[in-house]
Amino acid sequence: MPIRSMKTSAVLALALGFVLAGCETAGLPGVGGGPKVANPPQSSQGPVRTPSGSYASSGGSGPQIARLPDTPPPAQPRPPSLPSLDELIGRIPQAASGDAITEPPVLPEARGLRVAVLLPLSGANQRIGASMLNAAQMALFDFAGPDYELLVHDTWGTPEGAAEAARLAIADGARLIIGPLLSPSVRAVSDQARAAGVPVVAFSSDRTVVGDGVYTMGFFPADEVKRVVDYAAAQGASSFALLAPRDAYGETVSKAMNAAVWEAGGFVVQTEFYDPQISDFSEPVKRIAHYEERRQALLDQRRDLEVRADEVSQLALKRLENLQTLGEVPYDALLLADGGKRLVAVAAMLPFFDVDPKKVKILGTGQWDEQGLGAEPALVGGWFAAPDPGQRRAFSDKYLGAYGNRPHRLATLAYDATALSVVLGAQNAARPYTSEELAKASGFAGRDGIFRFSRTGAVERGLAVLQIRRKDSRVIDPAPQAFQ
Numbered sequence: 001m002p003i004r005s006m007k008t009s010a011v012l013a014l015a016l017g018f019v020l021a022g023c024e025t026a027g028l029p030g031v032g033g034g035p036k037v038a039n040p041p042q043s044s045q046g047p048v049r050t051p052s053g054s055y056a057s058s059g060g061s062g063p064q065i066a067r068l069p070d071t072p073p074p075a076q077p078r079p080p081s082l083p084s085l086d087e088l089i090g091r092i093p094q095a096a097s098g099d100a101i102t103e104p105p106v107l108p109e110a111r112g113l114r115v116a117v118l119l120p121l122s123g124a125n126q127r128i129g130a131s132m133l134n135a136a137q138m139a140l141f142d143f144a145g146p147d148y149e150l151l152v153h154d155t156w157g158t159p160e161g162a163a164e165a166a167r168l169a170i171a172d173g174a175r176l177i178i179g180p181l182l183s184p185s186v187r188a189v190s191d192q193a194r195a196a197g198v199p200v201v202a203f204s205s206d207r208t209v210v211g212d213g214v215y216t217m218g219f220f221p222a223d224e225v226k227r228v229v230d231y232a233a234a235q236g237a238s239s240f241a242l243l244a245p246r247d248a249y250g251e252t253v254s255k256a257m258n259a260a261v262w263e264a265g266g267f268v269v270q271t272e273f274y275d276p277q278i279s280d281f282s283e284p285v286k287r288i289a290h291y292e293e294r295r296q297a298l299l300d301q302r303r304d305l306e307v308r309a310d311e312v313s314q315l316a317l318k319r320l321e322n323l324q325t326l327g328e329v330p331y332d333a334l335l336l337a338d339g340g341k342r343l344v345a346v347a348a349m350l351p352f353f354d355v356d357p358k359k360v361k362i363l364g365t366g367q368w369d370e371q372g373l374g375a376e377p378a379l380v381g382g383w384f385a386a387p388d389p390g391q392r393r394a395f396s397d398k399y400l401g402a403y404g405n406r407p408h409r410l411a412t413l414a415y416d417a418t419a420l421s422v423v424l425g426a427q428n429a430a431r432p433y434t435s436e437e438l439a440k441a442s443g444f445a446g447r448d449g450i451f452r453f454s455r456t457g458a459v460e461r462g463l464a465v466l467q468i469r470r471k472d473s474r475v476i477d478p479a480p481q482a483f484q
Contacts, residue, residue, distance in 0.1 A: 123157025
């Protein structure tokens with residue numbers, strides 16, 4: 001193996017305290033009170049460790065779920081920092097210049113269950129990777145016991161790096177691979193993982209990467225669209241329109257919206273796409289607003305009234321003085337399939353071209369799940385689907401207390417995936433990560449609410465519907481607490 005490959009694939013083995021709680025929906029246990037020792041103290045209310053080393057729930061007549069407290073926990077002591085890559089590299093014997101290295105670094109004798117996490121710890125997405133690694137470390141401190149080891153591999157942010165990281169992870173004896181982040185990297189690791197019989201729980205939001213032992217925990221726009229469309233239809237909307245970027249994401253949303261609206265018994269009456277590279281969105285907004293036709297209808301009406309001399313016509317003409325257009329747009333709800341600055345720029349043009357958010361319900365996708373959108377008045381009152389923010393807020397507060405900054409939005413995925421690997425691994429089964437275990441119909445309860453994997457490998461989530469307010473967003477239709 002080239003020296004560069006060995007350096008950036010340094011392996012970290014962590015063994016930390018573990019708490020397991022079972023539930024009807026096999027819940028990932030609630031956040032604990034800080035770093036745990038290998039043998040956590042027993043509690044009369046929570047799980048206890050039996051002498052055999054297995055875990056059992058104490059108290060009550062059946063398994064219980066450990067829930068997060070209603071109020072965010074106080075700031076916890078900072079977990080011990082992970083060694084830096086440079087420190088890890090320093091522990092690996094280096095070859096003389098020009099020597100070929102074909103074997104992975106020598107590791108201590110394995111103590112128990114090994115799981116690998118593949119993240120971009122260098123490259124363009126290293127900030128995301130670092131935040132996700134911190135979250136995985138938090139899950140270890142909350143749940144993992146002495147027989148669990150997490151092997152950390154850098155993908156360098158490339159498919160080639162991901163393939164090399166997966167090779168090392170499999171050679172190191174990993175029973176499950178968590179990650180990588182993006183779909184090209186997931187594809188790069190899939191074949192060798194399948195050949196080795198090692199399941200992959202990735203973070204991509206691309207459904208096409210799943211199947212035959214490859215699962216993904218990403219947020220799927222199709223599920224978000226269906227949730228918000230169903231809610232809007234239940235509130236009386238029957239005709240829908242879509243304004244979306246002309247890219248893969250926009251096409252995905254368009255297909256999902258057509259299917260969801262048809263299933264809800266409504267109609268998609270108009271779809272408009274725009275070049276995501278443009279900065280002036282007036283033309284696509286004009287088209288979605290039918291502005292030219294409605295403007296011309298107003299001018300024609302004014303001319304018709306002006307030629308009449310009767311008092312009724314003059315009163316009608318006066319009422320038209322402050323109008324920009326005549327007539328309404330032909331839809332009840334408009335979905336804006338974008339986020340960030342583009343979303344704000346598009347939304348700001350709607351009132352300018354006479355689309356009234358008080359008459360047309362503005363809908364969004366999970367890309368609306370960010371702070372500050374209420375600063376644009378046209379978005380205030382809009383609806384979008386996303387995980388219920390309650391548990392994620394508690395996770396974010398705990399992360400802030402540990403690391404001094406807020407986590408990246410995707411950090412919860414790494415936390416939940418790591419906790420899931422501990423929960424399933426603690427069952428002491430010969431094969432803890434079978435498709436039967438990973439794809440349990442009852443699902444799991446994580447920091448983004450309940451989730452489960454389908455037999456195909458795609459994640460299904462219980463989503464809430466939220467409404468944009470000026471300074472934040474609020475839940476107007478709660479996420480389900482269990483799957484049907």
